[in-house]
Amino acid sequence: MNATLALTRARLLVVTVWAGSLWTIGYVVAPTLFATLDDRVLAGTIVGRLFRVEAWLSVACAIILLILVRAFSSDFGENQRRTCTWLLLAMLACTLLGYFGLQPFMAALREASGPAGVMDSEMKMKFGLLHGVSSAIYLVQSLLGVALVIKAR
16 A cells, blocks of 8 residues: 555544544433433533543544644645645634633533532523533534545545
């Protein structure tokens, strides 16, 4: 197998892992945990840990893809290279804003609410607002992932 083909396959593998993990955790695993577990605080704790892993996976995939797209995509035209770069930077920005930006505030609200959980406290509305913004950012990132899968071929 020649180097160009190997790098193309590596790029597609990283794109697939990134987008697939976003879709699986956000739209299959998290809702299933909340639907299955009676303890919503436990479900939220597990989902939060999964999103932490997803955030770091997103950062790693973005870095790897930046290298693969910018330095090793001889099969791309300049327009395709630029489009893929902007898509993956936008996805990375979603991770940085959603997880590393909003999540610490959500965690602080959960911690301040005590053992009953944030949904049983006066901080419910703040948490709900942050959760809604975070969910919207995640949806945007997921849709950008669809575009990246299409463009990275």
